[in-house]
Each structure stands twice: as structure tokens, then as C-alpha cells.
Amino acid sequence: MTAVPINQLARNKGVKYTCEITGSPAALVCSECPVYFATHEHFDIWWRGIGNLIAQDIVVLRAPPKMIGSEEERKRRSEELMGIRKELLELCTETAQKFLVQGKYELAVPGALQSLKFAIDVFGSEATELVPSYLLLAEANLGLRRLKIAEEFLSLANWNILKHPQAGSSMMSNLQRNFGRLYAAQQRYNEALQAFATDIYHSSLEFGPENIRSAPSYFHMGRVFQSHQKSDRAASFYGKVVDVYSKFLESWMAESTGEQSAEITSVEIEEAIEIVKHITEYHEKRSDAEQSDHSRMDVAEGRYTLGLMLAYTGDLVGGKEYLQACQETFLSTVGTEHAKTKACQKHLETLEKRSALM
Secondary structure: OOEEEOOHHHOOOOOOOEOOOOOOEOOEEEOOOOOEEOOHHHHHHHHHHHHHHHHHHHHHHOOOOOOOOOHHHHHHHHHHHHHHHHHHHHHHHHHHHHHHHOOOHHHHHHHHHHHHHHHHHHHOOOOHHHHHHHHHHHHHHHHOOOHHHHHHHHHHHHHHHHHOOOOOHHHHHHHHHHHHHHHHHOOOHHHHHHHHHHHHHHHHHHHOOOOHHHHHHHHHHHHHHHHOOOHHHHHHHHHHHHHHHHHHHHHHHHHOOOOOOOOOOHHHHHHHHHHHHHHHHHHHHHHHHHOOHHHHHHHHHHHHHHHHHHHHHOOHHHHHHHHHHHHHHHHHHOOOOOHHHHHHHHHHHHHHHHHHHO
């Protein structure tokens, strides 16, 4: 797949082509669909970020309207195209979210931009359904350290929500979480803490303070304290995160035969794994410095939660490795009769049984 120069002789008079990524004048067009770019680099980012998934649908959506006779046929065609746009909106949103979780911010931008365009096509330019796309674009630009652009998208999201008082707590939670990230990147730590506190409030209203969807809110608060070198406060919030995730996963292990829960999406579990990895690495560094049983237990509990998360994703081998590692720490630190030791042993036995059935 490649981008080729625009055929200037075939250009309709007065038609201007703009880059799908930057909005600047385009010089290239995708060889597979009518999408335009300023440079080959922009095409490459678009293709790897979202284009490979939606190129054929773009051909359909941007094709000249057919001369269809009856009003019923025109209505049916319009409904078909709207259905395609709705499906692509969901696909682009999910793809951008995955790249954000993986830290591939440049590749998240094309999907986020396309999701915004499809949201406008489907819901109009003033609808609250545009807010998730604004937040995706803000988060991607935060990751790329384009703070001014990120702030502009956050302002658009904020203004949209202000115009729609019925917007839910979940949307407000995501907005405040991204404002917190922006303020933290700008080293405005007091404002970051206030934004994350508001995030926790709205997330707790929407899902409950012990729900897995509230865990990232606690995590980001902890990161600010970590940046401030306030280890005890950071550890307190990180402990809350691990506790929320481990309780959910323990319940899943007890009640499920291996099927994933509808309560959390694949993107959210991927984000959860990255969060707990960060927390565990933080505790490992503290443990190396402190050499205390308490710090070793913090590390073990992080590994315990990671083991259950990998088991949740179907990686039983990886899950058992983490559980076996933390089991050694539990045995040497709190002994065989401790609740964590017994729970870990029980989960190891469960995973052994599931492995035998595969």
C-alpha cells in the first residue's frame, strides 16, 4: 500500500484536497481509497494507525451518489451508509484506545481523528457523543507532549459538556482525568491533584468507589504523589488500585470457568495490566532500597494481581509464573496460614486444572 501524487489534470475545478492528518494542503492520495496527505510520513501513520482497517469502507462512503430512482431506494441507501459510519465510529474509537494503552500515541491520532469525523456525521457537530473523540485526541497529544493542542481538545470537550448538563458522571470523570494529566505534564501539581480528585468523585458516582473502572482514577492520583516524592501517599493510592483489581479478579476466579466478564472491556484489562506493571515496578525499586518484609509484600501483591490478570486474558502459563513467584514471597514473609498464601495456592491449583482441560 502506498500514496501516489494527485493527478492534477483529473482534479475538478475549485476542489481543494487537504491532509487527513494535519488539514494542510495535500499532494498525495492513497492508492486504495480517496484519502489525501501532505507527505508520505502522514500516509504511513494513517495507514498503520487506522487506514488498513477502513480503506474499503472509505471507498464506499466517499463514492459519488448513485442515480437511484425511488425515494424508498434512496432512503435504504442512506440508512446503509449511516450503518457503516456507526460501525466505523466504534472501530476507530476502539483502535485509538488500544494504541493509547500501548503508548503508541502517534498511531492513536488517525483513529481518534476518524472517530471524530464519523461522530459528527452520525450525531452532528454539537452532540455530546463527540466528547469521547475529543478526549482521545487530547490523550494522544498529551502522550506526544503537544500540550497546547491537547488543551485545545480538552477545552472543546469541556465546552460541549457545559452545554449539555445531562452528560453523565463517566464523561466528566474522563474529562477531569485528562485535565489532571495535562496539569501534571505542565507541573501544575496542585491543580492536577484537584482534577484527579474530581475524577475519583465522578467515577465513584458512576461506577462505585470499589469498581474496577474507578481504579485508574486512584492510579493517576498516586502518580502525582510519586512525582512529588511523597512515597507514603503514592503507595497508599497504589495499594488501593491493586486491591480493587485483585478483588474483582478473585471473584472472577471463584465464579467463572474461564470466560471473560462483560464488566470490563479488552482495552480496559490491557490498561489495567500496564497500570499494575507500573505499580509493581515502583514497589520493586522501593523494596531494593528498603529491604523490608512490608515492601516485599507490596511487590508480591502486585505480582499476584498481574498473575490473575494474565489468567483472565487466557495466558495461563504467564499467570502461573507470576503466582508462583509471589507465592514464594508469601511463604517466606507471612507463612502458610496467611489468607494471601492460601488464596494464591488455590488459584494455582485452579489454573492447573484449566490448563489440563485445554
